[in-house]
Amino acid sequence: MRRQISAGVLMALALLIPAAPAAAQAVTPGLDADCQTVERKLFKDIRTLVTIDLDTATDTEVRVLANQILAATKAESLPVLSRAMQERLDGTEEDLRAFLKKSMYSAWTVDLRIAVGRTTVDAGTNVQAAAQKALNDGGIDVSLAFLNEGLYVARALDCAAQPSPSASATASPSASATASVTPSATSTATPVPTASASTDTPGGGEDGELPLTGADTGIVAGVGGALLLLGGAGYLIGRRRRSRFVA
Incomplete structure (x- = not known):
């Protein structure tokens, strides 16, 4: 129970004590991965938090320092150091002191x-x-120099090298409009077919008249034959009557 109360008091002290002078620095904005202006994420130099002599400091001072560093690692999402520091805080004072000196x-x-x-x-x-x-x-x-400064300088260069959205939006409609209105140089006009009586009507006669074929031709031939027979018969009958009359 005494250990739990002591740990709670130490955590409160760690949050109340200023972490480092660097925390008061003004943070200039920078660009994120989408080239949008955002507030920079600054990584603290944890070495500046160690303001005590770890060889002569009391156990309470060592634990306050360890909780300050733990709070900083959680704020910056540093999983390895955060987990290792929590394990040492749960261990012995000697182990915690040795970790802060070197392994941290x-x-x-x-x-x-x-x-x-x-x-x-x-x-x-x-x-x-x-x-x-x-x-x-x-x-x-x-690593700290890159994360706090070099990253944003390099990102500004990459964003400046990207094409302007307005320029691409303006060029695209004009190019497509020109291509749709201007006819192709290789296109040719398709001729419109016209009707022709002499070529479209096989076997046609002059002046566009069609010859008589099929059933109509047979009828005409039959009528003509019948008229020839009647004419021949009339000729023979008339000749016979004439010969009788002369005799």
């Missing part, structure tokens, strides 16, 4: 490298190049 910086370095790597997701060429340079160095100072 190794865990913090890993967190900073993770934060640098996150900035390269869907980033421009300038951000990727600056982030890779910081990762290659691997130092705490280089």
Whole structure:
């Protein structure tokens, strides 16, 4: 019970004590990944929080310092250092003091490298190049300089290199309108077919008259034959009567 009360008092003290002079610095705006102006996310230099001599400080002072650093790591989403610090706070005072002296910086370095790597997701060429340079160095100072300043400088360069939305929107309608109105140079006019009596009507006669075929032709031929027979018969009958009359 006494340990729980002490931990609560230490946490309150850690929140009341100013973390560092850097927290009072004015934060200038910067650009996010979508090139929108936002407030910069600044990463604290945790080394500035260590204002006591860890060899001579009391256990209470050491625990207050540890809670200050824990609050900073949670605010900056530093998972490795935050988890390690919480484990030491739950352990012995000697283990916590030894962690603050040395091992804390190794865990913090890993967190900073993770934060640098996150900035390269869907980033421009300038951000990727600056982030890779910081990762290659691997130092705490280089990582902090990139996260707090270099990232926003490189991002401004990438955003400036992007095409203007207004220019592309203006060029697109004019190009499409010109293409739709102007006829193609290779297009040819399709001739309109015209009706022709001599070509479209096979076997046609002069002046567009059609020849008689089929059933109509047979009727005419039959009538003509019948008239010939009647004429021949009349000729024979008339000749016979004439010969009788002469005799």
